[in-house]
Amino acid sequence: MTEPGSIKAQLMPFVMENAQSKGINQVSDDDSLTASGIIDSLGVFRLVSFLEETFAVRIGDEEIVNDNFESVRTIEKFVAAKLAAKGEKAATR
Amino acid sequence: MKHSEPDFEVGIIGGGPAGSSMAAYLAKAGINCVVFEREIMPRPHVGESLVPSSTRVFKELNFLPKMEEAKFPHKFGAAWTAASDAKVYDMDFGGVSADCHVDVRFEERDQPGVAQNYTYHVDRGKFDLMLLQHASGFGAKVYEGVGVTGVDFTDPNHAAVKYSIGKKEMSTTCRVVVDASGRKTLVGNQLKWRIQDPVFDQYAIHTWFDGYDRRVMAKRKETMGDFIFIHFLPITNTWVWQIPITDTVTSIGVVTQKKNFAKSKESREKYFWECIKSRPELYEGLKAQGSQQIRAFKDEGDYSYAMRQLAGDRVVLVGDAGRFVDPIFSTGVSIALNCSRFAHKDIIGALESGDFRREAFNTYESTIRRGTRNWYNFITVYYRLNVLFTAFVQDPRYRLDVLKLLQGDVYDDAEPAVLTRMRSIVTEVEKNPKHSLHGFLGDLTANAFAEAHSD
Ligand SMILES: Cc1cc2nc3c(=O)[nH]c(=O)nc-3n(C[C@H](O)[C@H](O)[C@H](O)COP(=O)(O)OP(=O)(O)OC[C@H]3O[C@@H](n4cnc5c(N)ncnc54)[C@H](O)[C@@H]3O)c2cc1C
Numbered sequence: 001m002t003e004p005g006s007i008k009a010q011l012m013p014f015v016m017e018n019a020q021s022k023g024i025n026q027v028s029d030d031d032s033l034t035a036s037g038i039i040d041s042l043g044v045f046r047l048v049s050f051l052e053e054t055f056a057v058r059i060g061d062e063e064i065v066n067d068n069f070e071s072v073r074t075i076e077k078f079v080a081a082k083l084a085a086k087g088e089k090a091a092t093r
Numbered sequence: 094m095k096h097s098e099p100d101f102e103v104g105i106i107g108g109g110p111a112g113s114s115m116a117a118y119l120a121k122a123g124i125n126c127v128v129f130e131r132e133i134m135p136r137p138h139v140g141e142s143l144v145p146s147s148t149r150v151f152k153e154l155n156f157l158p159k160m161e162e163a164k165f166p167h168k169f170g171a172a173w174t175a176a177s178d179a180k181v182y183d184m185d186f187g188g189v190s191a192d193c194h195v196d197v198r199f200e201e202r203d204q205p206g207v208a209q210n211y212t213y214h215v216d217r218g219k220f221d222l223m224l225l226q227h228a229s230g231f232g233a234k235v236y237e238g239v240g241v242t243g244v245d246f247t248d249p250n251h252a253a254v255k256y257s258i259g260k261k262e263m264s265t266t267c268r269v270v271v272d273a274s275g276r277k278t279l280v281g282n283q284l285k286w287r288i289q290d291p292v293f294d295q296y297a298i299h300t301w302f303d304g305y306d307r308r309v310m311a312k313r314k315e316t317m318g319d320f321i322f323i324h325f326l327p328i329t330n331t332w333v334w335q336i337p338i339t340d341t342v343t344s345i346g347v348v349t350q351k352k353n354f355a356k357s358k359e360s361r362e363k364y365f366w367e368c369i370k371s372r373p374e375l376y377e378g379l380k381a382q383g384s385q386q387i388r389a390f391k392d393e394g395d396y397s398y399a400m401r402q403l404a405g406d407r408v409v410l411v412g413d414a415g416r417f418v419d420p421i422f423s424t425g426v427s428i429a430l431n432c433s434r435f436a437h438k439d440i441i442g443a444l445e446s447g448d449f450r451r452e453a454f455n456t457y458e459s460t461i462r463r464g465t466r467n468w469y470n471f472i473t474v475y476y477r478l479n480v481l482f483t484a485f486v487q488d489p490r491y492r493l494d495v496l497k498l499l500q501g502d503v504y505d506d507a508e509p510a511v512l513t514r515m516r517s518i519v520t521e522v523e524k525n526p527k528h529s530l531h532g533f534l535g536d537l538t539a540n541a542f543a544e545a546h547s548d
Contacts, residue, residue: 034529041533045484061521064529 007055007079008072014050015072018043029073034066044069051075057082099251101127101234102444104267106241106254106280108134111412111429112273113224117154118437120231124444127265128233129256131240134225135218139299139393141344142168142321142336142423145199145212146501150430152206156227163223165213166319166337171423171499172196173483174310175325194312195486196320202496214321214337243283244270244408252407268407269440269449273429275413281400286410290397292473293419295330296354297396298365299346301388302379307335307343309378321423326371328353329536330476332421333368333375342387345369345379348420351394362390403461404454409436416465419472427501428465435460435504464504467512471498474515476535478522481515 019027019038033039039047047069048059057079068078103119105112108130119126151157173195200210229235245253245264253264272280281287310324311317322335331349338344347368354361370376378384396417403415412429436457443453451458475482485491494511503509522528 041480041530042484042487044529045480045488049488061518061528062525065525065527066529067527069529 007076007083010054011072011075011079014047014054018046027072029076030071032070033072034070039069047075051079055079055083057086099266099268101125101265101267103127103269103271103440104252104254104265105129105233105271105273106244107131107273107275107277107412107414108225108235108237109138109221109273109275109412109429110224110426111275111414111432112271113221113228114150114154114430114433115271115273115411115437116228116233116235117156117224117231118433119440120228120233121154122437122441123232124441126233127267128225128228128235129239129241129254129265130225130235130237133238135222137388137391138217138221139297139346139391140420140423140425141217141338142214142334143212144423144427144499144501145204145207145209146503147212147427147430148204148207148209150434152208153434154227156224159223159227160213163219165215165220166339167211168214168319168321168337169200169211170196170198170317170320171323172311172317172320173323173325174312195483196312196317197486197492197496197499199496199500202493202500204497204500204502207500214319216338216342241274241279244272244280246407269443270408271436271440272408272410272414273412276396276417278398278400278410278414280408280410281414284405286401288399288401290399290418293397293476294351295348295397295419296351296392296394297346297348297420298354298361298390298392299334299344300365300386300390301338301342301344302384303342303387305343305345305379305384306381307337307378309374310335310372323421324372324375326368328368328371331368333372334420334423335375354392354394358390361392365390402451403458404439405451407449409440409454409457411436415461418465418469419476421472421475422468422499424468424501428461428468431464431501431504432457432461460504463507467498467503467506467508470508470512470516471503474512474519478519478530478534480530480533481518485511485515 015027015038022037024036024038027038044064048064051057052059068074102124103126105116105126105128108128112128116126116128151160175194225235239256239258241254241256243255245255251266251268252270253266254270255264257263278287308318310322319337324333324335326332329350334346336344347365354364369379397419399416400410403410411432413425415432436454439454439457443449485495491511494509498509522530522534525531
């Protein structure tokens with residue numbers, strides 16, 4: 001189950017929309033989004049803008065790496081870390 | 094011997110867009126100048142689609158009414174298309190996605206000093222002749238059918254433009270020489286200033302079709318028929334231009350890497366059709382009943398180079414004679430015209446001051462270098478990480494800034510912010526093999542921006 005409001009809950013509609021446009025109807029947490037073509041080259045840019053807007057984070061060019069964007073699980077982890085870093089920054093201010 | 098007055102103030106080699114616009118600017122300012130053109134005009138020429146920054150020149154030269162009278166197709170925008178089978182593109186064209194279709198309309202961005210929201214596609218035979226006649230109308234002297242063989246710079250008081258008429262060697266003296274000889278780069282060769290581009294090695298083959306329905310490739314058929322279309326092919330660095338020439342005539346050209354082109358003419362033509370076949374709708378459109386090829390194939394090669402300098406004592410290089418990169422953004426004619434827009438001021442200044450050293454043409458040299466460096470980098474991004482172009486055009490944060498480049502407004506900034514941004518992304522993707530876009534890099538050299546900057 002996905003918690004409402006969780007990172008994944010907000011991410012999945014974006015992923016599914018991309019998947020469906022490629023004729024894929026099911027995506028599990030560890031499926032490779034790039035190998036399956038769900039996220040193609042242009043999709044990388046869209047994903048980055050989507051994450052930046054949805055979670056109000058800034059993603060640096062050097063963070064756009066496969067380790068972060070490989071699957072739903074890695075994206076979730078990456079966003080969680082970004083949010084945590086942001087929280088810390090805000091707290092120390 | 095007493096030094097007589099030179100025959101002309103300015104001698105211009107070449108009567109293409111660079112040479113005739115230069116002659117028009119100078120003659121309009123009352124300067125005694127002459128154009129030497131090797132061919133008898135009109136002659137066919139590649140480079141048929143303009144960008145809006147050319148409008149400023151037409152306006153300054155009172156040439157816009159003639160452009161309208163000539164009924165050249167109005168160009169409201171540009172579109173880039175790719176075929177629908179995604180995988181091929183992801184694998185082979187350095188990162189073009191299936192949905193890479195993008196288009197822009199010039200009216201989306203107001204251009205200072207440009208009142209109309211379109212530019213033109215032109216039959217270069219007709220356009221070049223008209224512009225040359227326009228220059229002659231201002232009082233420029235035009236010698237057609239005169240091929241210049243070299244320039245003699247040895248006399249400190251003037252330069253001598255050399256040519257032969259029949260068997261007779263002749264020469265004409267002038268205070269300043271303008272090299273507008275196009276890719277022949279007459280003066281650049283003579284003075285050994287030419288540097289072949291280490292990165293781009295493209296080749297083109299092109300022809301005209303009558304009766305081809307250009308809308309077969311348009312997303313919005315009603316409004317986009319007269320756009321320029323760039324169709325991507327599933328072959329590395331290979332694309333097709335589709336440029337309207339008249340209501341029914343369309344110019345079609347394939348641009349590819351030189352290594353793809355065989356030596357023989359027959360096999361090159363075969364290659365043209367093989368390329369076209371990789372976009373079946375286009376192939377069927379061109380082969381449809383009612384569509385026919387009306388010109389022989391023509392090819393163009395070895396066209397990317399720079400010059401060590403764009404001016405020297407008593408000489409200025411304009412248009413293709415000064416630099417050529419790659420025609421992907423249809424910028425050549427506009428650059429040629431804008432070279433004259435900037436350079437004629439320095440030339441007039443030099444004639445007034447009597448100082449004809451290279452420094453007298455400094456403003457021109459630095460302005461054009463800035464502009465062409467921006468073009469160069471933009472084109473490099475395009476070939477190196479194509480998806481970036483598509484992504485930026487589709488991104489509302491960057492769209493208008495990219496459009497500004499596509500309109501040809503590249504001369505004001507040292508480097509437009511959007512280009513700096515694109516370049517830093519490419520550099521990051523290049524150096525990081527784990528970057529999600531690393532696999533989409535096109536196969537230019539390993540480091541795209543390590544060009545032989547000639548300055
Ligand atoms: C494949 C390809 C596609 C292109 N597509 C486009 C496009 O869509 N849009 C665009 O704007 N540009 C395009 N270009 C670029 C465009 O063709 C040139 O940038 C443009 O023609 C430059 O104008 P110019 O006056 O400098 O040179 P040219 O137009 O080449 O004119 C030079 C003139 O000098 C004359 N000449 C040469 N040598 C001598 C001599 N020794 N003596 C006397 N006369 C001489 C020639 O006969 C010629 O008339 C393309 C180029 C290529 C190669």
